[in-house]
Amino acid sequence: MTMVEVVAPGMLTTVQDPGRTGWRASGVGPGGAIDTVSHRLANLLVGNPEDAAAFEITLSGPRLRFLAASWVALTGATIDATVVTHDGRSSRVPGWHPFWVPAEATLACDAFAIAGCRATLAIAGGLDVPIVLGGRGTDIRSGFGGFRGRPLKTGDRVPIGVSRRSPPADPARVVIEPRSVANDLRSVPHGATGPAEDAMTIRVLPGPEFADFPISTRSAFFTVPFTVTPDSDRSGCRLSGGPLEAPRMTLSEAVMAGTIQVPPSGHPIVLAADHPVTGGYPRIAVVATIDLPRLGQARPGARLRFIEIGLDQARSLLTQRERTIRTVAAGLEHLR
Amino acid sequence: MASSPLTIEPLGDACLVVRLGTTIDPATSQRVAAATTSLAAATLPGIVDIAPTFTTVAVVFDPARTDVGRLGAGIVSMLADLDTATLPAGNIVEIPIVYGGDDGPDLAAVAAHAGLDPEEIVRLHAATDHVVGMIGFAPGFPYLLGLPAALSIPRRSTPRTRVPAGSVAIAERQTGIYPRDSPGGWHVIGRTDRVLFDPLKSPPSLLRAGDVVRFVPVVDAPTARGMRR
Numbered sequence: 286m287t288m289v290e291v292v293a294p295g296m297l298t299t300v301q302d303p304g305r306t307g308w309r310a311s312g313v314g315p316g317g318a319i320d321t322v323s324h325r326l327a328n329l330l331v332g333n334p335e336d337a338a339a340f341e342i343t344l345s346g347p348r349l350r351f352l353a354a355s356w357v358a359l360t361g362a363t364i365d366a367t368v369v370t371h372d373g374r375s376s377r378v379p380g381w382h383p384f385w386v387p388a389e390a391t392l393a394c395d396a397f398a399i400a401g402c403r404a405t406l407a408i409a410g411g412l413d414v415p416i417v418l419g420g421r422g423t424d425i426r427s428g429f430g431g432f433r434g435r436p437l438k439t440g441d442r443v444p445i446g447v448s449r450r451s452p453p454a455d456p457a458r459v460v461i462e463p464r465s466v467a468n469d470l471r472s473v474p475h476g477a478t479g480p481a482e483d484a485m486t487i488r489v490l491p492g493p494e495f496a497d498f499p500i501s502t503r504s505a506f507f508t509v510p511f512t513v514t515p516d517s518d519r520s521g522c523r524l525s526g527g528p529l530e531a532p533r534m535t536l537s538e539a540v541m542a543g544t545i546q547v548p549p550s551g552h553p554i555v556l557a558a559d560h561p562v563t564g565g566y567p568r569i570a571v572v573a574t575i576d577l578p579r580l581g582q583a584r585p586g587a588r589l590r591f592i593e594i595g596l597d598q599a600r601s602l603l604t605q606r607e608r609t610i611r612t613v614a615a616g617l618e619h620l621r
Numbered sequence: 622m623a624s625s626p627l628t629i630e631p632l633g634d635a636c637l638v639v640r641l642g643t644t645i646d647p648a649t650s651q652r653v654a655a656a657t658t659s660l661a662a663a664t665l666p667g668i669v670d671i672a673p674t675f676t677t678v679a680v681v682f683d684p685a686r687t688d689v690g691r692l693g694a695g696i697v698s699m700l701a702d703l704d705t706a707t708l709p710a711g712n713i714v715e716i717p718i719v720y721g722g723d724d725g726p727d728l729a730a731v732a733a734h735a736g737l738d739p740e741e742i743v744r745l746h747a748a749t750d751h752v753v754g755m756i757g758f759a760p761g762f763p764y765l766l767g768l769p770a771a772l773s774i775p776r777r778s779t780p781r782t783r784v785p786a787g788s789v790a791i792a793e794r795q796t797g798i799y800p801r802d803s804p805g806g807w808h809v810i811g812r813t814d815r816v817l818f819d820p821l822k823s824p825p826s827l828l829r830a831g832d833v834v835r836f837v838p839v840v841d842a843p844t845a846r847g848m849r850r
Contacts (some may be wrong), residue, residue, distance in 0.1 A: 309672035309681065310657070311826035312756040312818070331777035419819050427760050427801060429820035490633050515806070536645065537757055539672055539679035541636050562672055563757030571633030574684045596689055603685045 287355070287410065290542070291437045292348035295395055299519075300443070301341040306419040309562045315542060316430070317422040319519060319558050320403050320583035323361035326466050327407035327612065329480030329617050330358035330383045332450040338421035340437075342404040344584065346394030347437060349384060354388040356409035356450050360466075362401030362582060363473055366521075368459045375460040380404070380473065385460040386455050401473035402584035403451050409448035421454040425519065426559060433481035454470040466613050472578040483589035484510045489575050490543060490599060491569035505529060506569055507591055511553065515585040519559040522583060527551050532567050542562040543572035543580075545591075555580065570576040573599040624771075626698055627656070629693050637683040637693055639700065642676045645766060649676050651705040654831045659792060660706065665695045673830045674755045675764070692702070711753070711831035716798070716813050720746075720837045724812035731791065731808050734774050743838060745769045746810065750754055751796055751834040761800035761818025761826040765834055768794045779808030787812045796834075811836075 301324065304317020318341055320326035325335035333339075334487040340347070346364055359366055359380045369375045371389040377383040378392075386392055394406065414421050423431025432443050495503065507606050511526035528551025540546070544556045546566035555572060556564070557580075572580055573594055583589060594602075628640045639656055642649030656671045661678060667687030672679045678686065682692060712716055720743045721728040732739040751765035758764075776792045781804060784790065788799045790807035797807055800817035811838075817827050 306669040306681070308760075308825065309679070311824045311827060312758070312760040312762055313820075313825065372679065374752045417825075418825060424760075426803075427818070427820070454661055460759060462681075480688075490631065493630055493632060493638065536675050539632060539638055539674050539677060541633055541681070543635075561758050563674055568632070573633070574635050597633055598629060600684060600689065603634075607685045610651065 286413075287353040288442045289408065290350040290352060291441040291443070291444060292350055292391060294394055294437040294439055295342055295397065296345045297343035297349040298347045298437040298574060299341050299423040299425065300338050300414050300421055301339045301422045303336045304422055304494060305418050305605040308418050312562055313418060313424075314558070314560050314562045316424050316558050317420065318405065320405065320472050320578040321363050322460060322470060322578040322606070322610070323403075323405045323472050324407075325529045326381075327358045327360040327405040328411070328423065329614050330360070330381070330464075330466070330619070331356045331407050331409040332410060332448065333407060333411050335614070337407065337446070338414060338455075339405050339407040339412060342406055344402060345397050346396050346404060348391055348393045350391045351386045351388060353443075353445075354390075354456050355386050355445065356383050356448065356586060357386050357392065358383045358407050358467060359394060359404055361404040361472060362398040364398045364404050365395045365396040366392065368392050370457075370459065370538055378459065381465045383462040383464070385456070387457050387459065388457070391458075398584070401582040403581055408445050409450050410446035411584055413444040413446040418593075422558065464617070467609065468614065470609060472582050484590045485579065485583055486560065486590050487580055488541060488573045488594045488599070489545065489570040489591045490573060490596065491593065492570045494532065494567035495569055496536065497567060498547075498569055499530050507593065509539070510588045510590050513585050513589065517585060521557050522555040522580060524553045524555065524589065526551070529553060529569070534565055534567045537563040537565040538568070540568065541571065543574065543577050544568050545570045545572065545603055555579065558604045563594045572600070622775070627697075627703070628827055629696060631689065632679065634689070635682060637680045637689065637696065639678045639680065639696060640676060641678070645675050645728070650752065650754065650766075650831070651708060652688070652703055653678060654711075655703050655705045655708055656700055657788055657830065659694070659699055659703070662728065663699055665692060667692055676756070703779050708777065711829075711833050713833045713835065714828060715835050715837050716789075716815050717839045718747075718811040718813045719839050720811040725810040727790070727808035728810045729808055731772065731774055735771055737771065744774060745772060746791075746796070747836045748844070751836070753828045753830050753832045754795070755830050756826050756828065759800055759803055760820075761828070763817070763828045765796040765798075766794070768796055776806045777808060780804055784809060785812065787814055787817075789813060800823070831838070
């Protein structure tokens with residue numbers, strides 16, 4: 286069986302896939318990749334089905350030794366990556382392009398991300414971890430799924446499935462494919478250099494308790510910029526700003542990834558993939574699905590502004606993006 | 622019983638919430654259970670998950686492939702004649718529990734708050750049929766309804782950073798059981814060794830909404846634990 290060996294794990298590297306469905310009644314939320322679009326595209330670039338399991342890297346990635354040669358793609362956050370072959374030669378490899386890692390070479394993506402927060406590292410054949418509750422993603426809090434229910438550690442050997450792509454003409458050398466994906470699908474814009482970009486605009490729909498907030502709070506929500514705080518994680522993106530005056534809620538209710546709750550502190554929390562399935566704070570708004578991948582790239586210090594869109598617009602934006610992804614997938618069909 | 626009209630509200634662009642009441646009461650719980658059963662048996666296209674809460678059923682769908690208007694209309698027509706009469710009764714699940722001591726460090730404080738002896742707290746808690754209102758907070762965590770009014774107590778002013786797995790805790794008019802070590806703000810009165818959540822089982826949660834939990838006090842804890850393993 287093919288494997289990659291973890292030489293250094295990076296800040297927080299987990300196995301993720303599109304997430305679980307069907308277990309909310311048991312209290313199991315979706316989990317899975319935070320930036321689902323980068324995840325799907327990384328898989329397509331290496332000839333995998335788009336729902337294959339891949340590594341999700343947070344801010345600073347792992348060093349991996351490839352026991353067998355593989356096609357690899359790195360998407361999402363911009364991270365400097367280098368492949369060092371067993372004879373000591375090193376080659377820089379770009380994001381958003383498939384590259385070939387020869388056997389016994391080491392891929393180092395442990396530099397701190399230049400832009401964005403999370404990168405997907407897909408390996409042709411997919412990460413071959415057991416399916417638990419219908420998914421291969423790691424649920425860190427409950428300790429199941431992924432690779433042994435936890436983030437990567439030094440010395441781990443993660444099994445890789447069978448690749449459908451054929452090797453390049455010279456399998457002993459690093460090869461970089463010119464083919465990539467359209468810039469407008471990249472959740473981290475090409476050329477973005479860091480967290481000091483202009484405030485990100487995140488499109489939201491009003492939440493079920495929106496009308497219960499005071500008028501001044503509703504207006505503040507759409508005008509003041511919010512800043513992502515360092516205690517953000519896979520369960521939620523925590524914001525400082527406002528603070529917003531929040532009404533009391535009496536009962537816990539359903540929440541989704543993207544649900545923006547306002548706890549008594551007045552500092553909103555945008556729930557992410559690993560969220561609990563219920564929450565007891567008023568839901569002022571919900572991030573449109575189209576913007577969840579971009580929001581997942583907001584690192585601590587990033588500034589956000591919220592704007593309102595309607596259900597129809599949210600759906601048409603998504604339909605349009607699905608079309609674009611289908612076109613990309615068709616263009617990469619020769620890789621499969 | 623005449624059923625009040627249901628309402629449907631969006632929760633973002635990937636979830637519709639069917640509201641069957643606004644307060645926790647047996648009639649609402651019945652309607653939630655009936656709606657959950659109907660929707661789970663339905664073949665409405667686009668639905669990927671269904672989750673009951675105290676007063677609602679959340680219907681999660683694939684937003685890129687679902688016409689939300691059509692889905693909402695489908696749900697309304699499906700639930701128009703909600704029949705709670707044919708509902709299967711929830712399972713009765715006995716949960717062995719050790720009350721007080723190291724397993725229930727807040728039992729004395731709860732007793733003091735209620736103005737009762739700890740023994741009376743235990744008697745009242747164990748004599749109650751606790752109905753699972755919903756599973757939430759963490760995988761397998763049951764919100765149990767029916768805590769006697771005499772035991773009602775506000776949450777701890779300072780949540781604990783770590784509550785051990787199996788802890789049985791109360792707050793307001795509810796009891797919860799922590800499936801895993803986690804932070805928690807409820808008053809811990811006892812502990813069970815039943816496994817509340819096992820990801821290798823299907824379903825993974827020991828309990829589901831509508832089940833009835835009876836706590837069975839265990840006196841000789843080590844022996845009882847050994848026997849059940």
